[in-house]
Amino acid sequence: MLRRNVRLRKEYLYRKNLEGDERQLYEKKRKIREALQEGKPIPTELRNEEAKLRQEIDLEDQNTAVPRSHIDDEYANATENDPKILLTTSRNPSAPLIRFTKELKFVFPNSQRINRGGQVISEIIETARSHDFTDVILVHEHRGVPDGLIISHLPFGPTAYFGLLNVVTRHDIQDKKAIGHMPEQYPHLIFNNFTTQMGKRVGNILKHIFPAPKPDARRIVTFANQSDYISFRNHVYDKGEGGPKSIELKEIGPRFELRLYQVKLGTVEQNEAEIEWVIRPYMNTAKKRQFIGE
Numbered sequence: 089m090l091r092r093n094v095r096l097r098k099e100y101l102y103r104k105n106l107e108g109d110e111r112q113l114y115e116k117k118r119k120i121r122e123a124l125q126e127g128k129p130i131p132t133e134l135r136n137e138e139a140k141l142r143q144e145i146d147l148e149d150q151n152t153a154v155p156r157s158h159i160d161d162e163y164a165n166a167t168e169n170d171p172k173i174l175l176t177t178s179r180n181p182s183a184p185l186i187r188f189t190k191e192l193k194f195v196f197p198n199s200q201r202i203n204r205g206g207q208v209i210s211e212i213i214e215t216a217r218s219h220d221f222t223d224v225i226l227v228h229e230h231r232g233v234p235d236g237l238i239i240s241h242l243p244f245g246p247t248a249y250f251g252l253l254n255v256v257t258r259h260d261i262q263d264k265k266a267i268g269h270m271p272e273q274y275p276h277l278i279f280n281n282f283t284t285q286m287g288k289r290v291g292n293i294l295k296h297i298f299p300a301p302k303p304d305a306r307r308i309v310t311f312a313n314q315s316d317y318i319s320f321r322n323h324v325y326d327k328g329e330g331g332p333k334s335i336e337l338k339e340i341g342p343r344f345e346l347r348l349y350q351v352k353l354g355t356v357e358q359n360e361a362e363i364e365w366v367i368r369p370y371m372n373t374a375k376k377r378q379f380i381g382e
Contacts, residue, residue, distance in 0.1 A: 170299035173199035182232040240356040251347040258341035274301040275309040281381035318346040
């Protein structure tokens with residue numbers, strides 16, 4: 089298993105290093121296409137390669153016409169199988185954190201919660217890889233209050249680090265009559281205001297920890313972004329009393345906010361992995377500057 093992971097990692101890094109050459113080839117073929125479409129002469133620097141490039145253009149389809157990056161490859165096969173999530177906590181979790189992770193187990197379908205014990209992060213990731221988990225979710229706390237959530241996609245990343253704020257568990261929701269039982273249906277997903285390039289990236293990471301729902305599923309999970317704070321809400325809906333077209337929403341909890349502070353191109357234990365994006369001091373001094381939504 090160790091040799092296999094080393095081999096796959098080498099193949100992944102090889103594809104990543106090819107991106108520069110592939111993009112140069114794409115730019116050459118783009119210039120050839122534009123020249124042919126506009127009836128202009130082929131650029132001088134490409135005339136020696138014209139025949140070969142035109143042959144490659146003729147053989148292209150919609151999957152090969154645009155260069156793909158290693159970021160595309162991370163979730164290229166994600167829809168072929170349902171996600172399988174390993175859910176755990178920091179060491180020596182408090183009772184509130186254990187209660188919260190028990191609720192998260194029902195929030196994320198196909199998740200398995202394990203006790204961290206004395207395991208280090210590298211052991212957890214290796215265990216998850218060997219048992220074909222697609223993602224590992226780690227929940228952290230500060231003095232009994234959940235304050236961090238890490239989503240690490242397997243086998244090679246990415247890893248998103250979120251701050252966790254305003255956590256309200258099902259037990260803490262004041263109007264307990266408003267919450268129903270916790271269903272295990274695969275939910276429909278709503279993403280609001282994930283419009284920037286990084287917003288789409290974050291939405292992709294969050295989307296792929298949920299399996300595809302059935303059309304008649306009555307559970308809805310919402311990720312609503314406002315000023316880079318992502319509000320998570322978990323509802324079920326049913327027919328209301330106002331007629332056949334009326335719908336009644338019922339919150340089933342838990343609820344919390346997420347604040348992205350880093351995305352890393354690797355799994356959580358890889359300290360040497362390239363950082364794709366990280367929040368910096370003074371990045372938020374401009375009030376209108378947004379990183380996830382407009």
